[in-house]
Amino acid sequence: xAGLINWFSQIGSITKFGLMSLPQRRGAVAAxxxxxxxxxxxxxxxxxxxxxxxxxxxxxxSPDGAIVMRNGADSEMVSGLSREETRLIADAxxxxxxxxxxxxxxxxxxxxDLPKRTTGTDANVPLRGVEPAAxxxxxxxxxxxxxxxxxxKDEVIxxxxxxxxxxxxxxGSNIKVGRYEWPVVGIFSAxxxxxxxxxxxxxxxxxxxxxxxxxxxxxxxxxxxxxxFRAFKDSLTANPQLNVKVLRQSEFxxxxxxxxxxxxxxxxxxxxxxxAIGAVFGALNxxxxxxxxxxxxxxxxxxxxxxxxAVVVALMFESLLLALAGGALGGGLAYFAFNNFxxxxxxxxxxxxxxxxxxxxxxxxxxxxxWAAAIGFAGGLFPAIRxxxxxxxxxxxxx
Amino acid sequence: xxxxxxxxxxLVQVEGVEKVFHRGAEDIHVLxxxxxxxxxxxxxxxxxxxxxxxTTLLNxxxxxxxxxxxxxxxxxxxxxxxxxxxxAAWRARHIGFVFQLYNLMPVLTAERNxxxxxxxxxxxxxxxxxHVETALAVVGLSHRATHYPRTxxxxxxxxxxxxxxxxxxxxxxxxxxxxxxxxxxxxxxxxDLLQALNRSHGKTIIMVTHDPHASARAARTVYLNKGQLxxxxxx
Numbered sequence: 001x002a003g004l005i006n007w008f009s010q011i012g013s014i015t016k017f018g019l020m021s022l023p024q025r026r027g028a029v030a031a032x033x034x035x036x037x038x039x040x041x042x043x044x045x046x047x048x049x050x051x052x053x054x055x056x057x058x059x060x061x062s063p064d065g066a067i068v069m070r071n072g073a074d075s076e077m078v079s080g081l082s083r084e085e086t087r088l089i090a091d092a093x094x095x096x097x098x099x100x101x102x103x104x105x106x107x108x109x110x111x112x113d114l115p116k117r118t119t120g121t122d123a124n125v126p127l128r129g130v131e132p133a134a135x136x137x138x139x140x141x142x143x144x145x146x147x148x149x150x151x152x153k154d155e156v157i158x159x160x161x162x163x164x165x166x167x168x169x170x171x172g173s174n175i176k177v178g179r180y181e182w183p184v185v186g187i188f189s190a191x192x193x194x195x196x197x198x199x200x201x202x203x204x205x206x207x208x209x210x211x212x213x214x215x216x217x218x219x220x221x222x223x224x225x226x227x228x229f230r231a232f233k234d235s236l237t238a239n240p241q242l243n244v245k246v247l248r249q250s251e252f253x254x255x256x257x258x259x260x261x262x263x264x265x266x267x268x269x270x271x272x273x274x275x276a277i278g279a280v281f282g283a284l285n286x287x288x289x290x291x292x293x294x295x296x297x298x299x300x301x302x303x304x305x306x307x308x309x310a311v312v313v314a315l316m317f318e319s320l321l322l323a324l325a326g327g328a329l330g331g332g333l334a335y336f337a338f339n340n341f342x343x344x345x346x347x348x349x350x351x352x353x354x355x356x357x358x359x360x361x362x363x364x365x366x367x368x369x370x371w372a373a374a375i376g377f378a379g380g381l382f383p384a385i386r387x388x389x390x391x392x393x394x395x396x397x398x399x
Numbered sequence: 400x401x402x403x404x405x406x407x408x409x410l411v412q413v414e415g416v417e418k419v420f421h422r423g424a425e426d427i428h429v430l431x432x433x434x435x436x437x438x439x440x441x442x443x444x445x446x447x448x449x450x451x452x453x454t455t456l457l458n459x460x461x462x463x464x465x466x467x468x469x470x471x472x473x474x475x476x477x478x479x480x481x482x483x484x485x486x487a488a489w490r491a492r493h494i495g496f497v498f499q500l501y502n503l504m505p506v507l508t509a510e511r512n513x514x515x516x517x518x519x520x521x522x523x524x525x526x527x528x529x530h531v532e533t534a535l536a537v538v539g540l541s542h543r544a545t546h547y548p549r550t551x552x553x554x555x556x557x558x559x560x561x562x563x564x565x566x567x568x569x570x571x572x573x574x575x576x577x578x579x580x581x582x583x584x585x586x587x588x589x590x591d592l593l594q595a596l597n598r599s600h601g602k603t604i605i606m607v608t609h610d611p612h613a614s615a616r617a618a619r620t621v622y623l624n625k626g627q628l629x630x631x632x633x634x
Contacts (some may be wrong), residue, residue, distance in 0.1 A: 006519060009518055017506060018508070021506050240415075300502040303461070304488065304490070305488060305489075305516065305520070306487065306519065307487050308487070392458075392463045396463075396502060
């Protein structure tokens with residue numbers, strides 16, 4: 001036990017001397033810390049895009065919510081349901097009801113071109129036609145400016161994300177819907193969900209504007225309880241009059257976000273990995289220079305009886321501390337630069353724009369810190385081993 | 400020729416030591432079948448021209464290097480047979496080093512430099528402080544305890560180095576050209592100090608030097624030339 005305490009004491013002393021000599025090596029130290037900070041900032045920044053997108057999707061899902069599309073459709077855009085089919089779906093067991101009837105909204109989705117505020121280029125913005133039950137199915141939807149559109153009228157309400165990202169969506173302006181121009185009468189929020197990226201109108205008037213007859217693309221329902229999903233799904237898939245795909249909302253939105261989040265995550269890791277290679281060399285340089293400038297000090301300590309193992313651990317510890325400082329700096333930079341940064345991007349499943357905010361989550365910061373630690377470990381290991389293996393006698397006379 | 404081969408009960412025994420350095424394909428024989436005995440309490444000067452192997456021999460006795468052949472015994476311990484870890488612990492317990500270039504930690508004050516070897520002991524902080532104060536008092540530097548090396552003269556830095564060398568009361572004090580980087584006056588003060596440590600405190604000292612003025616302070620001088628020791632200076 002005493003030997004162990006002695007060993008830790010040696011590590012503490014050598015680490016302390018190393019840290020005290022940092023000002024003498026401030027150039028290399030600053031380059032390393034900033035290099036690692038850059039890696040972490042980029043990694044966390046890029047992954048915060050995926051996290052924000054995933055969160056926008058996940059908050060859209062309600063545990064008792066389900067969506068029904070035509071079998072084989074991987075998004076609402078390629079789905080198609082007749083009025084008769086949507087009625088059978090609304091009347092299925094497990095669907096919650098109120099005085100007005102089942103909480104099921106048959107909906108259709110079209111894309112309209114609107115210029116982005118940031119670039120001025122046109123982007124596909126989803127225009128969703130809904131039925132009155134949509135407001136019960138999305139209980140968190142709230143009109144924050146203006147009013148709800150009148151059912152049966154050529155009017156729209158706009159999600160706050162869409163209103164922020166695209167031009168011409170303020171209350172009082174008109175948007176082009178097919179051959180017509182419809183006024184924007186309200187702005188709504190939906191707890192940060194995907195709906196905030198959309199424009200809503202009455203499904204019936206949208207069908208007429210786009211000559212869709214009496215067809216829809218999906219039915220959004222609220223179930224009695226999350227446990228009712230199995231019975232609901234089984235009844236629909238067993239019904240010979242229907243050929244549909246039944247998903248929990250959580251499954252649907254996870255599926256919707258999969259392509260983009262995978263792309264962003266892969267890209268983020270790739271960029272961070274390439275930068276990390278550079279940062280490892282930076283850390284190696286710093287720690288090799290630390291060993292080189294302290295060769296005589298390290299040899300003196302070894303001559304006095306400090307152990308080679310303690311030298312290795314202490315130098316690794318110093319490298320890790322520098323790396324963690326870089327990680328903290330990078331994480332902080334990413335947080336202040338990216339967290340809650342609003343943007344929009346293409347949802348590759350529906351080819352429509354989704355607005356969302358970057359999310360620098362605690363998990364991402366931990367992730368970034370782990371990368372920093374890995375860089376510090378890789379950058380410190382070889383110099384530390386080299387320091388411990390230095391022949392003491394000649395090193396004592398190093399200038 | 401062997402120096403003092405008949406001494407018995409020696410603190411230091413070097414028996415048939417050879418040391419060969421390898422530089423590429425070339426073998427450089429620095430020490431050859433060397434024998435040396437140093438009794439406890441002796442102040443021995445080790446002289447010789449540059450490249451004669453003085454420091455190499457000192458490093459072998461101090462456990463900083465290993466012989467290619469032969470045995471080095473200090474205080475009854477076969478150094479060439481100890482593992483690196485045990486050798487480090489042995490050095491901490493038995494050897495005090497004094498270096499030509501002082502080898503002080505620039506980021507530490509004089510008293511913290513002196514305390515360094517004590518960090519490897521089980522002494523409490525208060526005990527360490529007491530030992531440091533005593534060592535600094537012995538070298539006459541109590542008033543400079545909180546000064547950093549860069550604010551001390553060369554002679555003062557070397558006295559700090561000596562205080563660090565004696566603070567653990569080691570079995571053996573090994574000095575490698577302790578006055579080599581000092582002017583005559585400061586060098587004399589260091590030699591006075593080493594002599595006092597030997598005479599008043601009974602400290603066994605082996606000092607490598609190329610300076611006859613310094614070796615004259617030692618009780619005995621041996622000469623190293625071409626890997627061999629003799630009791631006579633090299634002609």
